[in-house]
Amino acid sequence: MRAFQHFVLFAVVAYGFAIGSGGFSQEFRSAHKLYRVVNGKVDARTYNGYRRYHAGCNHCHGPDGVGSTFASSLVARPLDIDTFRRAVLSGRSSSGSSVMKGFAGDPNFAPYIDDIYAYLQARADGALGRGRPKRTRP
DSSP states (O other), X not given: OHHHHHHHHHHHHHHHXXXXXXXXXXXXXXXXXXXXXXXXXXXXXXXXXXXXIIIIIHHHHOGGGOXXXXXXXXXXXXXXXXXXXXXXXXXXXXXXXXXXXOOTTOTTTGGGHHHHHHHHHHHHHTSSOSSOOEEOOO
């Protein structure tokens, strides 16, 4: 029985070490996430997404993606990546009238859709707060 107790103690310690091995460095990332946030700092893609979002999207969708009086929040109910890409490239319409123009031909946004999505995904997941994020350095 003593061997079993040592095994359980070892398992508990190993589990605690695995959980705590990141120390206090909250790291947010998984296979289906486009962003990476470590110790409150974002990767280059997410930082670029922040910059691109605030260069054009925030005028309608509000600061940090929280929405406005005439455009929906992009963080309260996030779209999946394919729907987001279609909406940004092709625009959105409602009852035949254009709600949002498409940005397929805009070199400031079209190539950076995934970066913008990464930023909004981090905001929606709570991995990133409001305001300019700090950037990790390579």
